[in-house]
Amino acid sequence: MTNPDVIIAGGGIGGLTMALTLHQIGVSCRVIEAAPVMQPLGVGINIQPNAVRELFDLGITATDLDTVGVPPREWALVGLNGKEVYAEPRGTEAGYKWPQYAAHRGEFHMLLYRKVVERLGADAVILGARVTGYRTTENGVIAELCDADGTTRDLRAKLLIGADGIHSAIRAQMHPDQPPIHWGGAVMWRGTIRAKPMRTNSSFIGLGTHEHRMVIYPISAPAADGTALINWIAEVTRDNAGGWQEQGWFRPVDVDSFAHHFDQFRYDWLDVPAMLARTDNAYENPMIDRDPIPTWVDGPVGLMGDAAHAMYPTGSNGASQAIVDARVIGAQMLAHGVTPAALAAYDAQLCAPVSALILRNRGAGPFGLLNLLDDRCGGVFDNIDDVIPAAERAAFMADYKAAAGFAIDRLNAAPPTIAPTPALHVPAH
DSSP states (O other): OOOOSEEEEOOSHHHHHHHHHHHHTTOOEEEEESOSSOOOOOOEEEEOHHHHHHHHHTTOOHHHHHTTEEOOOEEEEEOTTSOEEEEEEOGGGGTOSSOOEEEEHHHHHHHHHHHHHHHHOGGGEEESEEEEEEEEETTEEEEEEEETTSOEEEEEESEEEEOOOTTOHHHHHHSTTOOOOEEEEEEEEEEEEEEOOSSSSSEEEEEEETTEEEEEEESSOOOTTSOEEEEEEEEEEOOOTTOOOSSOSSEEEOGGGTGGGGTTOBOSSOBHHHHHHTOSOEEEEEEEEOOOOSOSEETTEEEOHHHHHOOOGGGSOHHHHHHHHHHHHHHHHHHHOSSHHHHHHHHHHHHHHHHHHHHHHHTTGGGHHHHHHHHHHTTOOSOHHHHSOHHHHHHHHHHHHHHHTOOHHHHHHSOOSSOSSOOSSOOOO
16 A cells, blocks of 8 residues: 555544545545445534535535535524524525535535545545554654454554544544543434424524423425424433443434423424424434543644544534534645644644633533523523523624634635645645
């Protein structure tokens, strides 16, 4: 195997976006992925306008994204009595130059994989192998690989990018004293049903409180019969003193095992128990993240995506930030070459603000508005303006968007992360 310029450990959303970015700027790479076969896993995710912009700049079109998701028109929070707390348009309807997308995570992942194979060739992704560690050298890095049968081998490159997720072996080597995975007590159940979308034909709805809530949104456009594939997330918070005791992180469960938590979520426009009863498959996993670390870089080795900044999904920006990470790394390579200096510049640009976002999401992120409502009136009200004035609600949401990197005026005015026609070959420096 010819040594690539860059080795990417992990073929998830972040790793594949990194591969497409490197191909765009003329840098060779190999993706090392532990799964023996790529398959569409997971349910719904949201891709924010700042990340959709980067996908468009990679030549992934709205037509492509329409095959795996749908642009949300509205983002709405609803109190425990079913009344609206806050609503706003999203994507282009809000004035962004780029849409937001609610997508089927697995289908979006497979879209990226197909693009990598089309542009880089089938041998660009090595399946059934994982990067278990690394050794730095004077000229770069040696990635230590382990195949599914236990065979070990080395692969050399100028840089190694750890996109190997929340259980990252590269992060564990870089920060051997890091605390274990953090679980704050929230348990999530996820699933999909076919149903008619609520409110608009594409609304993202948050209902309840930080400790007891539902999130519901379509991940496909309505079909001829008016129904769409609807993604739902049900969540409760319980005592976390003993840590996560269940087996696995994303396991199938019976709806009956948790549906009783949401018996009171019945309104004239939504009957949550009836919705859950129609679900074919449900999956349980804890809401987990990792404590921030002081740096994502060790010389020629850098972390990105969940390996760098696994965060609670309360702000719908985990996948979006992984996409942005890849683009910033590519831009810094254009500025500094395929060198540790490029990774250091990426680290200096993103590590501190994204680490702050990790902690902010632990405080419920944009759903913190529902916590505020719960504190002031128990989630039940006649007139929301009497509880949280409109200006306070708008300021709360604007503050979160700014922290997450998709404040509308700033994003619309920002130059491209990577110019549409970047240099085809990056100097080695």
